[in-house]
Amino acid sequence: MIVWLAPIAGFAAFALNEIANPRGAFLGKVHWKGDPGGVALTFDDGPHPEYTPRILETLDRFQVKASFFVIGRYLEKYGNLAAAASRAGHLIANHSFHHFRAMSFFSTEKIRGEIFQCQEELEKWVGYRPRFYRQPAGFRNPRIFATLEELGMSLVGWQAHAFDNLVKEPRAMAQRILKSVRPGGVILLHDGWDRDEEQDRAPTLEALPLVLQGLKDRGLNFFTLDRLLGMSKEARV
Numbered sequence: 155m156i157v158w159l160a161p162i163a164g165f166a167a168f169a170l171n172e173i174a175n176p177r178g179a180f181l182g183k184v185h186w187k188g189d190p191g192g193v194a195l196t197f198d199d200g201p202h203p204e205y206t207p208r209i210l211e212t213l214d215r216f217q218v219k220a221s222f223f224v225i226g227r228y229l230e231k232y233g234n235l236a237a238a239a240s241r242a243g244h245l246i247a248n249h250s251f252h253h254f255r256a257m258s259f260f261s262t263e264k265i266r267g268e269i270f271q272c273q274e275e276l277e278k279w280v281g282y283r284p285r286f287y288r289q290p291a292g293f294r295n296p297r298i299f300a301t302l303e304e305l306g307m308s309l310v311g312w313q314a315h316a317f318d319n320l321v322k323e324p325r326a327m328a329q330r331i332l333k334s335v336r337p338g339g340v341i342l343l344h345d346g347w348d349r350d351e352e353q354d355r356a357p358t359l360e361a362l363p364l365v366l367q368g369l370k371d372r373g374l375n376f377f378t379l380d381r382l383l384g385m386s387k388e389a390r391v
């Protein structure tokens with residue numbers, strides 16, 4: 155490489171890592187691990203009328219509590235599913251109102267609107283304004299941290315990812331998680347979709363019992379995010 159290009163390439167790699175790495179820490183604190191006595195299962199992009207109830211059933215069967223990052227605009231139709239999950243002891247968290255994939259490039263005002271509108275909807279259904287937020291598509295920028303600080307919220311990333319949008323074979327999906335997860339880690343799965351056209355979450359449903367059994371066999375507990383991270387589930391303001 156031409157010598158003068160090296161620092162530019164280095165900076166570009168650093169910058170890309172900061173906006174796209176679910177664990178990057180330079181722009182602000184991203185929570186992705188906690189109490190090593192357990193792990194936290196997190197489900198994004200619901201509630202979904204078919205998949206969310208089936209995932210709740212499986213979690214019940216294993217007596218496991220999980221955390222759900224829900225999309226605000228789905229609450230109008232399926233808010234009762236978020237309410238039921240909350241009543242059953244699962245933690246509910248904010249995944250923005252519309253789930254715009256380009257949200258990281260929005261103005262501060264628009265970012266704030268997306269997060270706040272979801273908070274207001276969630277409060278109607280679960281009775282509290284959640285502390286935890288996950289950014290659509292995982293990207294972030296300094297404006298998101300400033301907004302979360304103002305709303306008394308915290309950004310959550312993940313330690314292990316099944317790539318369940320790409321991997322469609324349940325056993326491969328479960329193995330991927332079981333291989334990569336570490337004690338204290340936050341695990342990312344999906345119980346819904348961010349687009350209106352229907353896609354299939356059946357592989358995630360089939361993989362879930364394998365993941366739960368595999369982690370139980372290792373003696374790991376399943377914590378909701380408040381317990382794993384030692385933080386209140388409710389926003390600070």
Ligand SMILES: [Zn+2]
Binds near residue numbers: 199249
């Ligand atoms: Zn999402």
